[in-house]
Amino acid sequence: MKGKKLYLLAAAAMAAVSLFPLSACQDKDPVEQDRKTEEGGINVQPYSPVISMAIGTRISANFEGCSITITSQSGTGWLYLNQFQEETCTDWERLPVYHESQYFTQKKAASEEMPVHFENNAYVEWLSVEPANGTLPTVEDYVVITTEKGEHITGYAVIYIYQEGVGSTPTVIADKEFPMTDGEYQDIDEEWLDNRIQSVIDEHKAMLSAEIEGATETGN
Numbered sequence: 001m002k003g004k005k006l007y008l009l010a011a012a013a014m015a016a017v018s019l020f021p022l023s024a025c026q027d028k029d030p031v032e033q034d035r036k037t038e039e040g041g042i043n044v045q046p047y048s049p050v051i052s053m054a055i056g057t058r059i060s061a062n063f064e065g066c067s068i069t070i071t072s073q074s075g076t077g078w079l080y081l082n083q084f085q086e087e088t089c090t091d092w093e094r095l096p097v098y099h100e101s102q103y104f105t106q107k108k109a110a111s112e113e114m115p116v117h118f119e120n121n122a123y124v125e126w127l128s129v130e131p132a133n134g135t136l137p138t139v140e141d142y143v144v145i146t147t148e149k150g151e152h153i154t155g156y157a158v159i160y161i162y163q164e165g166v167g168s169t170p171t172v173i174a175d176k177e178f179p180m181t182d183g184e185y186q187d188i189d190e191e192w193l194d195n196r197i198q199s200v201i202d203e204h205k206a207m208l209s210a211e212i213e214g215a216t217e218t219g220n
Helices: 002-019 083-087 190-218
Strands: 041-046 056-072 077-081 097-100 105-109 116-128 139-149 152-164 167-177
Touching (some): 041 152, 041 167, 056 077, 056 152, 056 167, 083 116, 116 139, 139 190, 152 190, 167 190
Antiparallel strands (some): 041 056, 056 116, 056 139, 077 105, 077 116, 097 105, 139 152, 152 167
């Protein structure tokens, strides 16, 4: 009887190992590092009332051989695409027309049309949604950019946009890549990436709140 019990315990242990392999307990977060931008990268530039009547932010992403996805985290802004993006935007046909003439067509992407996808390079202009009362409110938004090569996620970027009155201030708060390890791409889980990006945004919001609280306490 004792031998039978030992046999049953051993069988149960083997079944547990087959259901929950040791590798599942050894999963680690992917390795990420600041993106190297010798051959491209993320660039942001605020609009200036001197060069444009619009108020917003120009955003470009150049990654040859990669698919690029752009979206925003709130409904406070929309993306404008000029006529030159027709060649690189794979969503061009489905996006609504912003302006059309006999010479060119321009598109726009509101929050319900995002994310927007590109190949190799992307250029968009983030513009704040016009308020119904005509005033210029303080607007905050986060624009998220992810890159893929084939079926592999290769990096991400998060841009914080703060607009007050006629001034817009964009800041790249994260621009990361997932380097190859042992000559192979890392296996990046989409859910993990979504959580990672959200943690970057949450940490940035907490930092801003701490700065505001500190300024209030010092009377600045």
